Amino acid sequence: MTDAESSKSSVAASTGGFPVKRGLAEMLKGGVIMDVVTAEQARIAEDAGACAVMALERVPADIRRDGGVARMSDPSMIEGIMEAVSVPVMAKARIGHFVEAQILEAMGVDFIDESEVLTPADEAHHIDKFAFDVPVVCGATNLGEALRRISEGAALIRSKGEAGTGNIVEAVRHLRSITGDVKRLTQADAAELFAAAKELGAPLGLVQEVAETGCLPVPLFCAGGIATPADAALAMQLGAEAVFVGSGIFKSDDPAPRARAIVEATTHFNDPEILIKVSRGLGAPMTGIEMDEINQRYAERGW
Amino acid sequence: MGPSIGVLALQGAFERHQRHLERLGARVIQVRRPEHLDGLHGIVIPGGESTTMSMLLESGGLFDSLAAAIDDGTAVLGTCAGMILLASAVLDGRDDQRHLDALDITVRRNGYGRQRQSFETDLTPSWPHGQASDAASSASSSAAMAGLSSEPLRAVFIRAPRVESWSDDVEVVAHWDGAPVLMRQGAVVAAAFHPELTRDDRVHRWFLGIVAEEVV
Numbered sequence: 001m002t003d004a005e006s007s008k009s010s011v012a013a014s015t016g017g018f019p020v021k022r023g024l025a026e027m028l029k030g031g032v033i034m035d036v037v038t039a040e041q042a043r044i045a046e047d048a049g050a051c052a053v054m055a056l057e058r059v060p061a062d063i064r065r066d067g068g069v070a071r072m073s074d075p076s077m078i079e080g081i082m083e084a085v086s087v088p089v090m091a092k093a094r095i096g097h098f099v100e101a102q103i104l105e106a107m108g109v110d111f112i113d114e115s116e117v118l119t120p121a122d123e124a125h126h127i128d129k130f131a132f133d134v135p136v137v138c139g140a141t142n143l144g145e146a147l148r149r150i151s152e153g154a155a156l157i158r159s160k161g162e163a164g165t166g167n168i169v170e171a172v173r174h175l176r177s178i179t180g181d182v183k184r185l186t187q188a189d190a191a192e193l194f195a196a197a198k199e200l201g202a203p204l205g206l207v208q209e210v211a212e213t214g215c216l217p218v219p220l221f222c223a224g225g226i227a228t229p230a231d232a233a234l235a236m237q238l239g240a241e242a243v244f245v246g247s248g249i250f251k252s253d254d255p256a257p258r259a260r261a262i263v264e265a266t267t268h269f270n271d272p273e274i275l276i277k278v279s280r281g282l283g284a285p286m287t288g289i290e291m292d293e294i295n296q297r298y299a300e301r302g303w
Numbered sequence: 304m305g306p307s308i309g310v311l312a313l314q315g316a317f318e319r320h321q322r323h324l325e326r327l328g329a330r331v332i333q334v335r336r337p338e339h340l341d342g343l344h345g346i347v348i349p350g351g352e353s354t355t356m357s358m359l360l361e362s363g364g365l366f367d368s369l370a371a372a373i374d375d376g377t378a379v380l381g382t383c384a385g386m387i388l389l390a391s392a393v394l395d396g397r398d399d400q401r402h403l404d405a406l407d408i409t410v411r412r413n414g415y416g417r418q419r420q421s422f423e424t425d426l427t428p429s430w431p432h433g434q435a436s437d438a439a440s441s442a443s444s445s446a447a448m449a450g451l452s453s454e455p456l457r458a459v460f461i462r463a464p465r466v467e468s469w470s471d472d473v474e475v476v477a478h479w480d481g482a483p484v485l486m487r488q489g490a491v492v493a494a495a496f497h498p499e500l501t502r503d504d505r506v507h508r509w510f511l512g513i514v515a516e517e518v519v
Binding site for chain 2: 011012013014015016017019020023024026027028029030031046048049050051052086087088105108110111133134135260263264266267268271
């Protein structure tokens, strides 16, 4: 073996770098990430083809109903779900609560969601996500918010929508806002990008990168309000690259077939024939609520 | 005109593969239905969740047509979850998870651990120069492979499968930690890592060279 060869074979493996973190987000594309509150639900989700599950104690619809402070779930509950399934397991930390994130990372959770569905722990700061080896996903309602989260180290952005409502209207608003602003940036000249960065409240470097590439520097998924296969396909046609489904599955009449149908619809989002087939006979979706009936807008949490 | 390559587009990082292949001059078809497999010169099975892909292959009636196309000698590249789907045996999979049995390896799902253990490193590839044995195809294949340098290959492993055993028919192009991570058996190429996530396009160029061999 030559010197060059022996030095190559001793090359170390590095964990926790940004390509490795964003890499997991890339692998989830085209898939459905499902909220689950028990190991049994996690198995139903995996059976239905979920590409990952989100382990939490209460789905957003119940958090909304119960009120009070919503926090990170009990580690033993999350560990039970990690043992039950072979797909990646995500779990939620409160906005700015980096100790909850440290605990989730130490447990070996695959992805942390710094989530507005939980009660924020810090009214000015988000978690420094570069400090973590596991990837962190954050919600955003517009491009400026998305780029601020990316500048803090988010490996994945999800449009926030309004969790626990079963109403897709806010998710559509947020997706259109993000993708519309991306399109506008690609038309801007160099001078306009300086002003755009100021208006968006986002770092100039990221604004310039988006203007050049025409997309976010990390994948963009959709969350908050998806209740039917058609909702999932709508999000995908509007530019989401995967979907999170929270209350929409396990608050419906018959979760297993609905979960599977949403997986099929996310893959075949552009194929109406298949969408007809998978939408048939699913029973009642979650009831859902209109936006003027809700007392708390989770999407407003985040700075 | 470049070869027609179908990229299985059920779930996972298929668009990244598409970008690499199109940059190299291939015509890419996203495969979601059995009829999308018609007339392809090569097939790519991307990374993603193998359980999800396996379920969708089955429900969409794609599994058997894909297996038949590979049996007929269509060149195929599987990365990460794609390698699991190509394997002859899978450890730590789901009981109902089907695989294509096209590559004589036994793989363990998430064999390197969970996401915290996911890593990137430099591999030292030994490209099989002049692999094509018969004179007729060697011209095209060596031309395609001429540009493949043995420089270190940056490789990103995401909750990667680990090859636990392999037959002598499997030619190993790169190892990591004692296990094959880039390999070929006939027209079947597999990587435990994600060549679609890095700018280096040597794995895709090598694969297109194999596609060209098979087409001749």
